Amino acid sequence: KAGVTQTPRYLIKTRGQQVTLSCSPISGHRSVSWYQQTPGQGLQFLFEYFSETQRNKGNFPGRFSGRQFSNSRSEMNVSTLELGDSALYLCASSSASGSTGELFFGEGSRLTVL
Amino acid sequence: QKEVEQDPGPLSVPEGAIVSLNCTYSNSAFQYFMWYRQYSRKGPELLMYTYSSGNKEDGRFTAQVDKSSKYISLFIRDSQPSDSATYLCAMSSFNRDDKIIFGKGTRLHILP
Numbered sequence: 001k002a003g004v005t006q007t008p009r010y011l012i013k014t015r016g017q018q019v020t021l022s023c024s025p026i027s028g029h030r031s032v033s034w035y036q037q038t039p040g041q042g043l044q045f046l047f048e049y050f051s052e053t054q055r056n057k058g059n060f061p062g063r064f065s066g067r068q069f070s071n072s073r074s075e076m077n078v079s080t081l082e083l084g085d086s087a088l089y090l091c092a093s094s095s096a097s098g099s100t101g102e103l104f105f106g107e108g109s110r111l112t113v114l
Numbered sequence: 115q116k117e118v119e120q121d122p123g124p125l126s127v128p129e130g131a132i133v134s135l136n137c138t139y140s141n142s143a144f145q146y147f148m149w150y151r152q153y154s155r156k157g158p159e160l161l162m163y164t165y166s167s168g169n170k171e172d173g174r175f176t177a178q179v180d181k182s183s184k185y186i187s188l189f190i191r192d193s194q195p196s197d198s199a200t201y202l203c204a205m206s207s208f209n210r211d212d213k214i215i216f217g218k219g220t221r222l223h224i225l226p
Contacts, residue, residue, distance in 0.1 A: 057140030099206030105157030
């Protein structure tokens with residue numbers, strides 16, 4: 001069974017640009033969650049999508065947005081990039097929504113903002 | 115006060131030693147407790163989970179939850195170099211409308 005796939009794995013952007021990250025969950029999983037991981041703040045929850053609906057949202061500014069498609073694939077977008085957005089962005093899929101299921105993580109997309 | 119506190123380490127111990135990793139939390143609604151392991155350049159993977167208070171053992175790993183003290187622990191017996199990784203505690207209220215909260219993670223080095 002294929003795991004969670006995230007693309008791209010690495011990317012470099014400059015301040016003010018925008019970026020779109022993609023996540024393909026495990027087949028059959030309808031929940032996709034996004035996390036930002038930094039050395040200072042650890043793993044912070046961005047949002048969760050379940051069956052194309054945003055179920056939960058973390059404390060991030062509106063520049064961070066996401067969506068989920070009918071095949072459960074998800075994208076997240078960050079607009080007007082800031083230096084502080086440099087981080088590892090992790091996607092996790094689950095067979096259950098909210099905090100009731102095991103999270104299966106991808107290897108992440110490492111974003112560097114210059 | 116953060117919801118979940120975890121010492122970031124790094125923690126270095128010799129091979130074969132018993133390792134103790136800990137987290138404290140403030141939200142009394144948490145009842146589902148997990149430990150994830152993250153190797154370098156990889157995503158976290160679930161290692162163990164427990165509901166409410168008590169102990170759970172799986173091979174060399176033991177997870178312990180003390181809800182009265184809001185304190186959870188992970189013990190690793192006979193530690194191996196392959197156990198070198200970052201260990202993240204995680205917890206939630208086990209609710210469909212809630213999210214899983216992670217600690218910052220403890221970097222562990224097992225010295226051969």
